[in-house]
Amino acid sequence: MAEHRYDPHEIEPRWQNVWAEERTWEVRNDEPSEDRHEAPGPGRSVGATDLNSYVLEMLPYPSGEPHIGHLKCYALGDAIAHYHRRLGRHVLHPMGYDAFGLPAENHAIKTGVHPRVSTAESIASFQRQFRSWGISIDWSRELATCEPEYYRWTQWIFLELFRAGLAYRKDAAVKWCPKDQTVLANEQVDADGHCERCGAVVEVRQLNQWFLRITDYAERLHDGLHEIEWPEHVKTMQRNWIGRSEGAEVTFRCEELDVDYPVFTTRPDTLFGATFFVMAPEHPDVPRLAEGTEHEQAAREYVNRALNETNEERGNAERQKTGVPLGRTVTNPVNGEQIPIYVADYVLMEYGTGAIMAVPGHDERDHDFATAFDLPIRRVIEPLDPQGDDDLELPYTSDGRLTNSHPDFDGMPNREALAAIVAWLDREGKGHASVNYRLRDWLISRQRYWGCPIPIVNCERCGTVGVPIEQLPVELPDVEDYMPKGRSPLAASESFLNVSCPECGGAAQRETDTMDTFVDSSWYFLRYCDARNDQAAWDPAALKRWMPVDQYIGGVEHAILHLMYARFFTKALADLGHLDFQEPFNALFTQGMVTKDGSKMSKSRGNVVSPAAIIERVGADTARCYILFVGPPDQDADWSDDGVEGVHRFLSRLWRLSAETAERAGGDASAAPGLSEPSTAGGDDLALLRKTHWAIDKVGGDLRRFAFNTAIAAVMELLNEISRLRESTDLETQRFSLATAASLLFPFAPHVCADAYDLLTGERVWEQEWPQADEAMLESESYELVCQVNGKVRDRVQANADAGPDELKDLCRAAPNVQVHLDGKQVVKEVVVPGKLVNFVVR
């Protein structure tokens, strides 16, 4: 017998070539929506709407080479895509590149290579590696967000939003990174006020910026979470980010200046306890209020200091409260009291109205401030049933009943009083119930080169004018100097900058900011559906066929931003009549990180595992299989080179046994192709067939719940059994079991399984229906009955599958070691679980 040796470096390219040449994984938009398999098996009732499936992994940011996290993500998605195909569905499984953005540009600045060039190189490297991994991508739909064919439609979407009033420009205090020389989105600044990318301390600047009105969608983004199958923690993060609070808007009036100041509060029940009023340093009325008072100078100095503070300093709740009185008062609308106005940095301009009513008796922050400034603290809620000294002290933030408020409300439970007070305010025209959100509008302007140009022309006569659709794309000019200098490098290109106004034809200038890259990735999943369309962003029929995405896969790091923005775009585009669905991703799976020696891989730690090196050593199948085998895919997994060897041994054994078995069967599988299950069997043959059906059942179930690690373990068990029963089973039984093992493992290790299946049957495993477990084969005629006494296992005996409870009890009672523990005792209860166990409770 010839020596059979598993050689992934021969096997993998060979099958990759077949798939590339035959364009196996391409799907068409005009294929009839019917089952791909001629004869759907029993239980294969895939509904009409289920016949198309869209499996999508988050598109990679091409920088350098793919890392191990990419391997995990695409190994995961590929397994799902293959499984869906084998269930008879058409599967859209595309790939693209999120190719604009700061990292590419920074890298370019460092190395002197133009971002267009370095990005193209990275993309080429990603393509090469993805192909070497053998992932089943429809390459005909490949895209990169930096291509004019793509960003033409990014610009079109921007203009649609602009026309709908959802893209607007305003002066705003924005976060400015002095190192990257650009404005940052709130989300790109960490909690301590550092630039997320370079770590520099962020400053504040006033600039005229483009925003997208995501706040209009706060409520729908919040409520829409109910209808999608996402991990609970991701939904929670999104809810926290949206930050919905119910409360009331209450108007406080400054009589001296004749101005109303509405505030938002979640606690209108504590209104009678408001003893002062605080404005944020950024509040536009602060200078005006202080003007002419003895505090004018102090207020100005305080505001200046506060504006120059970093978020790190300002965000610290622990530090002593600071502030300055403005020398004015406002009227508390519920009791007419005049309460002093302060300016203090613990109040944020971005949230609510930038001003608050302060209730030191029932809010910790207000209490801190009142203590520091010796302001009155009034209790207006008392505990119903004081639990300890804490309840009798202020601030008291729990529920209770009203006191010191007003005869109409005193004594009322505070929740009830809250509603009653809001109703009263409403009647009096002094306030109303209100919902407030933490979410802010999305700042998309970037003073950077490597991004999608904002398709706007600024005309002195006509104002802000959108570029007409037929003039799109506004191409990114090929400038020499793309170093950021505080304004966009695009402004340096005269030919780009100076245009004639699309409306009046007069001299005008282009907008020179580019868009945040999150804009590019907020709609790419739509473009895949119709990636080569040069007449429109998509044909609605194509979206109807594929959208929404059935299964989206990616890292948790995108739990908030990317996923929120994509949802926002979907809702906005639906409102504009371009889409007929509200949520882009029906189901989401978030994969865990791959670590090395327990910590995150990084160049500085020197613990980076390169996918290319692993594949060079053991092949793509092993690498893919290992990363899915090592643990549940949603959890972090530690990379172990020894563990990889174990999986390599397993695949090696699968292939070797298949090759040997095929040879013993005559090596003419292709002459008589096909696979059928041996019909009559007994003894070990039956045992092996049973194990095979057990594995079919197990792997299918595990795939449906993303338990890839146990699915692979089940195939390992099956292979161990095949190997163990090698000498005592028929060749046909072995052939059937091995081919089934290859078939079940194909979604994880496609090359070796395609090869093994071909050797054994002469057929293409990816064209085969997913195996069906035979119910009858899942049950055997006897099983091991567990015999317990007082819940402890004392013996095990063979029982017939059809034995009744009495028979089982007798069997158990007769077991030798059970008798020992029953001896001299009285049985007070007998528990029988047919198919499992018998438990005698004795005294």
Add this chain to the structure above:
RNA sequence: GCGGCGGUGGCGGAACGGUAGACGCGGGGCCCUCAAAAGGCCCUGUCCGCAAGGGCGUGUGGGUUCGAAUCCCACCCGCCGCACCA
């Protein structure tokens, strides 16, 4: 502080309320070999015992149950997200 997730052998991890530790790694022993590599077979939670068998075991303490890693209560520890959001 708030919210979420988790804690099981030497390690990664399995276990619809029903045999804890599947599968893999690591370790030990053996076979094949002149030798090695590769491969194959067996053992491997822990303590007592020659063995049969028994005791103890899923972060801690309680509870529910014939039976708890699993359900409930309290607590400890770890990770992640948010955090002066009125």
